[in-house]
Amino acid sequence: xxxxxxxxxxxxxxxxxxxxxxxxxxxxxxxxxxxxxxxxxxxxxxxxxxxxxxxxxxxxxxxxxxxxxxxxxxxxxxxxxxxxxxxxxxxxxxxxx
Numbered sequence: 001x002x003x004x005x006x007x008x009x010x011x012x013x014x015x016x017x018x019x020x021x022x023x024x025x026x027x028x029x030x031x032x033x034x035x036x037x038x039x040x041x042x043x044x045x046x047x048x049x050x051x052x053x054x055x056x057x058x059x060x061x062x063x064x065x066x067x068x069x070x071x072x073x074x075x076x077x078x079x080x081x082x083x084x085x086x087x088x089x090x091x092x093x094x095x096x097x
Contacts, residue, residue, distance in 0.1 A: 025042070
């Protein structure tokens with residue numbers, strides 16, 4: 001699963017929806033197509049696909065880290081990017097005022 005799908009699924013769940021629920025019709029936007037066929041033969045897509053644009057916007061908004069995120073990333077760096085990345089995301093989540 002790529003990051004856009006992970007974020008789209010999280011947004012879908014945060015809004016009280018099942019990301020794996022099938023919605024009638026082709027999904028339009030960044031991805032056009034269908035994931036399955038409804039019992040009546042109509043195309044359908046997973047609900048999370050409806051959140052892809054929002055997911056991309058959320059990821060794009062995090063492109064430039066805050067000073068706090070940078071500081072936490074530097075402190076957490078141990079030669080592995082994953083630990084630094086997680087520390088920066090954790091810092092971003094704690095910055096809410």
